[in-house]
Amino acid sequence: MNSAAIQKLLQSHPYYSFLTAAEQKRLLQQSRTLIFQAEETILQEGEEAQFLWWIESGSVKIFKLSADGNEKILHLAGAGESFNDIAVFDGGPNPANVAALTTSQIWALPALLLRSFMLENPRFSQAIIQALAQRVRYFATQIENLTLYGVTARLARFLLQQAEGDSILEAGVTRKAIAAYLATTPESVSRTLRTLQETGAIQFDRHRIIIVNAALLRSIAMI
Amino acid sequence: MNTAVPRYITLMRTEWLPKIDSLHCTGCGSCVAACPEKALALLGQKASLVNVAACTYCRTCEAICPTAAIDLPFLICFAPNQDLP
Known part of the structure; x- marks a missing residue:
């Protein structure tokens, strides 16, 4: 640079x-x-x-x-x-x-x-x-998410926020990183992603997790 | 920094393939046996993606690995017409 x-x-x-x-x-x-x-x-x-x-x-x-x-x-x-x-x-x-x-x-x-x-x-x-x-506010939001919402709602929130954020070319997020961020296990993330897929809120397309029903995902996220 | 979830800039990739952590791979062969496309094999007692073209990104290897040594990075995006509240 x-x-x-x-x-x-x-x-x-x-x-x-x-x-x-x-x-x-x-x-x-x-x-x-x-x-x-x-x-x-x-x-x-x-x-x-x-x-x-x-x-x-x-x-x-x-x-x-x-x-x-x-x-x-x-x-x-x-x-x-x-x-x-x-x-x-x-x-x-x-x-x-x-x-x-x-x-x-x-x-x-x-x-x-x-x-x-x-x-x-x-x-x-x-x-x-x-x-x-701003950082204090960010961590307060994190505490709110951890204490008030279950894994499904937290994961739904995470997916929406990631999709709404600035997209970065060639960026990716792993199951392990999601688990660490949501304070849960990778297995729980896999199970919950499967559940969200079964509800019709998301679909997998090779390396993409596509939000196909944002309204449904928002309701699961309690937003 | 704002209150939104931080952007996950975890992996800058030129291609989307399973990432195998050779330090955590115990060479148990679970992923090799489970891969429906036979894309994986044990090389030097470590799992390795030997047939890149065959990988369909099905997540079976990631799910079965007992030491969580396999990671599949994902992009999260809206389907067309789904990105407005």
């Missing part, structure tokens, strides 16, 4: 764009880019957070590991998004593990410098608060 394209992608970040031109220049001068291969670990939970990580290209998974080694994906991030924001701004350790899903080019932006900008630039601080508040 050339520098103009990188700048354009950086400007779409929820709070980077609120830095002054001089601050942006200083930040990029003190940052470095790293390349991670698929499955390569980027961060480990509990370690000191020295950087805010910004994805120039590729994608990563942010996940927790249970005592028996099962992986629970908290969030997936792609080009233009950052991760480990929480630890950078509260000064605590990395709250989760992060690994690359595909070959990824990622920038490490120094946490100390970002914290100093917060003291100097109120618009930047306000943008961070807004981004973190």
Whole structure:
């Protein structure tokens, strides 16, 4: 990616764009880019957070590991998004593990410098608060989904939200990723997809899950 | 980030085929025996997609694998005229 394209992608970040031109220049001068291969670990939970990580290209998974080694994906991030924001701004350790899903080019932006900008630039601080508040709202929705709705409704919601989201060429979601996101098992996802197929809400067409009756799926999703 | 489910950009693929994780595959042969198209075989005691053209993406291998070592990525989309509430 050339520098103009990188700048354009950086400007779409929820709070980077609120830095002054001089601050942006200083930040990029003190940052470095790293390349991670698929499955390569980027961060480990509990370690000191020295950087805010910004994805120039590729994608990563942010996940927790249970005592028996099962992986629970908290969030997936792609080009233009950052991760480990929480630890950078509260000064605590990395709250989760992060690994690359595909070959990824990622920038490490120094946490100390970002914290100093917060003291100097109120618009930047306000943008961070807004981004973190949106994240709180997102996790509140997650808690609502987990506590109020069964697997069938959660899966129906997931399918609708994925289909309504920006489609990305050649993207795909696996049964395992759906299970991790919905806090259930891959077997349960398969059973529930079969049930939704039998009701006539969805159809499988090779690698596509096609929503053929959106009204029915919305009613199952309790939307 | 907004309140919507994050976009799943998990696998950038040029072709849609079962993905076999050789680290988790125990070479038990369940998928090889179950595949209705005989697209799979054991190579070096690991399951492998040896007949790519035969794979119909039927999900049998994914469902039968006892170690969840096989993944089939899917695109989720609306049928035409189904994308408006």
